[in-house]
Amino acid sequence: MSVRISQQARAVLAVLAERRCHLTAEEVLASMESIGTATVYRALDHLTEIGLVRRLALGKKSAVYEYIRDSHLHFVCNRCGAVHDIQTDMTGMIREAAKCCGHEVEWAEVTAHGLCKDCRAVWDEIPAQESVQ
Amino acid sequence: MSVRISQQARAVLAVLAERRCHLTAEEVLASMESIGTATVYRALDHLTEIGLVRRLALGKKSAVYEYIRDSHLHFVCNRCGAVHDIQTDMTGMIREAAKCCGHEVEWAEVTAHGLCKDCRAVWDEIPAQESVQ
DNA sequence: AATGAACTGAGAACGATTATCATATAGTCA
DNA sequence: TGACTATATGATAATCGTTCTCAGTTCATT
Numbered sequence: 001m002s003v004r005i006s007q008q009a010r011a012v013l014a015v016l017a018e019r020r021c022h023l024t025a026e027e028v029l030a031s032m033e034s035i036g037t038a039t040v041y042r043a044l045d046h047l048t049e050i051g052l053v054r055r056l057a058l059g060k061k062s063a064v065y066e067y068i069r070d071s072h073l074h075f076v077c078n079r080c081g082a083v084h085d086i087q088t089d090m091t092g093m094i095r096e097a098a099k100c101c102g103h104e105v106e107w108a109e110v111t112a113h114g115l116c117k118d119c120r121a122v123w124d125e126i127p128a129q130e131s132v133q
Numbered sequence: 134m135s136v137r138i139s140q141q142a143r144a145v146l147a148v149l150a151e152r153r154c155h156l157t158a159e160e161v162l163a164s165m166e167s168i169g170t171a172t173v174y175r176a177l178d179h180l181t182e183i184g185l186v187r188r189l190a191l192g193k194k195s196a197v198y199e200y201i202r203d204s205h206l207h208f209v210c211n212r213c214g215a216v217h218d219i220q221t222d223m224t225g226m227i228r229e230a231a232k233c234c235g236h237e238v239e240w241a242e243v244t245a246h247g248l249c250k251d252c253r254a255v256w257d258e259i260p261a262q263e264s265v266q
Numbered sequence: 267a268a269t270g271a272a273c274t275g276a277g278a279a280c281g282a283t284t285a286t287c288a289t290a291t292a293g294t295c296a
Numbered sequence: 297t298g299a300c301t302a303t304a305t306g307a308t309a310a311t312c313g314t315t316c317t318c319a320g321t322t323c324a325t326t
Contacts, residue, residue, distance in 0.1 A: 038316080039273080039275065057192040061313070062313055086234055088230040090226065101208070102253070104248045106247040109242075109245075109246070110243050111241065112238045113240055141305075158283080168306085170306080269324100277317090282313090286310085291305085292301100
């Protein structure tokens with residue numbers, strides 16, 4: 001595993017670093033011009049391997065990638081699908097819990113599912129009713 | 134969304150409940166006889182919707198499902214791919230953190246990645262060396 | 267320039283999941 | 297029970313994210 005970063009991989013990294021959010025491979029592809037699909041996937045793989053980028057499984061169809069900066073957890077809204085970052089670091093606690101079982105944590109992914117702030121607001125506006133068919 | 138459970142869905146649930154582990158749709162399919170692929174996926178979807186089963190994104194190619202019992206986190210080994218349960222409940226903490234941002238957590242998924250107990254043991258036996266090509 | 271290693275991208279291939287649809291089953295009411 | 301309707305089933309096709317293949321290109325080194 002080489003730590004060198006090719007031109008294209010650097011461009012992919014730039015997209016993730018600038019946007020500072022969670023992008024699918026397709027979204028990265030869409031926000032770049034003249035780059036092949038395979039190249040984007042390869043770049044994301046490589047960046048993940050060398051630890052500059054994290055591949056997240058947020059329960060959606062496709063994987064999402066984010067540039068690694070600080071430790072935070074992800075909140076995925078059940079209704080609108082939006083992903084929000086929540087600045088909290090639980091790595092230490094998770095590491096301790098795993099240590100008790102003999103496992104060594106490299107990194108941890110915390111994903112919360114529920115109703116986001118915006119959707120809660122919308123929800124409150126709508127009068128309660130049985131689902132109409 | 135109906136809460137009724139069909140015969141086949143009940144059978145799928147039984148598999149998950151008995152095995153008490155994380156199974157892919159394909160694994161469920163393989164451990165049953167005379168059931169169609171679509172039916173397994175539909176059953177898993179339905180069971181997930183009515184809250185008896187949880188669909189987990191552990192970062193593997195396919196989703197895994199588990200029968201919901203207690204709250205625990207998942208440890209996925211980078212080397213052997215095994216999934217271990219770790220009995221710890223962080224839901225309260227995660228819920229609080231999300232609450233601060235206005236989000237309402239329904240459930241949370243904690244996945245730790247690293248080297249599992251068994252693989253650490255193997256690792257320790259092998260003398261350190263540069264990767265030979 | 268010459269050599270070989272690594273990178274690229276178009277398109278094929280793959281694999282997990284979902285959609286389709288004709289048939290079968292379950293549920294309901296007369 | 298029989299008739300009728302809604303729902304479930306499963307074989308198969310279709311979809312879609314991702315990976316593979318391979319010929320051509322770029323890069324690094326000499």
